[in-house]
Amino acid sequence: MERTYIMVKPDGVERGLVGEIVKRFEQKGYQLLAIQLFKPTREHLHEHYQDLKEKPFFPPLIEYMLSGPVVGMVWEGKEIVKTGRRMLGETNPLSSLPGTIRGDFCVETGRNLCHGSDSVESAEREIALWFPSGVIQWERTKVQKLIYE
Numbered sequence: 001m002e003r004t005y006i007m008v009k010p011d012g013v014e015r016g017l018v019g020e021i022v023k024r025f026e027q028k029g030y031q032l033l034a035i036q037l038f039k040p041t042r043e044h045l046h047e048h049y050q051d052l053k054e055k056p057f058f059p060p061l062i063e064y065m066l067s068g069p070v071v072g073m074v075w076e077g078k079e080i081v082k083t084g085r086r087m088l089g090e091t092n093p094l095s096s097l098p099g100t101i102r103g104d105f106c107v108e109t110g111r112n113l114c115h116g117s118d119s120v121e122s123a124e125r126e127i128a129l130w131f132p133s134g135v136i137q138w139e140r141t142k143v144q145k146l147i148y149e
Ligand code: UDP
Pocket: 052, 057, 061, 090, 091, 109, 110, 111, 112, 114, 115, 116, 118
């Protein structure tokens, strides 16, 4: 089973969309392994977005991410890294289809509500960064058989 790191950004938290985003991953059949409200430091966000340090949008991205608390989550399921990103939508919300989180709830790339890991490797790196003491390992018994063949 694959794991991914999904994060509701400050705009999503302040707009009261945490439940909506959690709901979509729950309804899909994915399993929650960790969830926490964080007020990250600048250094922590630099670690998280280490691959984007040279991008022109990096400084405003960090200010945006520092503008309020975020909700970090670890979800587990089949092909969840790729599918999770499809559920979020495109980076630019105006290119995101209706039915996706960004397609349904936001307009601007710099206010795009949510983050999702872009590969299995970055997922594991991000999970270790945000949840260094680990996540809850638990088995769903009945429901697992209703979701997976
Ligand atoms: N971003 C931005 N302007 C851009 C590209 C990205 O403000 O031209 C922001 C946006 O919030 C995005 C984040 O930087 O979600 C990280 O960029 P990335 O390319 O990793 O997009 P994502 O993986 O979040 O879709």
